[in-house]
Amino acid sequence: MDDAAKWKAVIACDKEYDGVFYYAVKTTGIFCRPSCPSKPPKRKNVLFFNDPAEAEADDFRPCKRCRPDQQKGDQLNARLVENTKQFLQENYWKPLSIHEIAIHIQVSPFHLGRVFKAHTSATPHAYVERLRIEQAKHFLRHTSHTNTYICYHVGFQNAASFYQAFKRHTSQTPKQYRKEHNHVLC
Template structure:
């Protein structure tokens, strides 16, 4: 059974829109109108948001009456290292607020830091550290969107140790500052 990940509907929706391969196996996208379920990375045409349900377990989605997509074949394991990557991603998502070093992550997964980083980078094209930074920035963007918390409060809430690092990474990943991001969201609403 795949570990449960604490992702909101919106976060999972963003992952399927981005065809994010790193979430394959962590959850499945089920389309109510076609009764088909897919991996988050499936390249098939994206369904309407209102027709989507998410499941964390393949048995659960099949029990609900959905059948596997023939294009992405979600019931078939694609890499011998996928379980290591899944466990690492699950650990990062569930512990992103902590000050994590590669050694801490590797100890939790049960591998050497070098081996974990090599496998993770091979499968995701990024290191556990850069993946963790993306999670933190995504969580910060979600908080900017859904709360009235200040940028400073959000910075520390999502696990950044310094505001300068928070602002630098947010700008690099979202192409704007946290304040600009919030302002653009408010402009879209009005």
């Protein structure tokens, strides 16, 4: 990307280039993201850098408005979602409330729910339910365990919620699913 294209991105406050490059203003000694909402500087006073470390090495300090020295919110939220997914995958069989998940992830329950749903289109509860159903399907296909054993083994608290969730996700009862897909009993 040449300097003319970078300058065009700065003038447009284009978020697409955040993290791709940074610009510094000689007269202020500050460096920014391309999307910084501050008043555009004069072109003759601008230098471009590939990362914040380069700008800081040239004695520029980060803008307090766009915080180019910190990760973008989207990156932080994506990491929060990945950490949550990993935690849920490792603990799907346990009874988990949004509060317990949030404590482990170290964010508020409200923030966790909002960010998780924005990135996955599902609540943490719905995501855990999907994990439990996938595991139940695996057991139904590959073992001869009873439906009741599978229900509790994958983390459901009672048979009624297991049967309702299973039917909602597969349009079949566990018994119907096993009859159609079981490889052990064939």
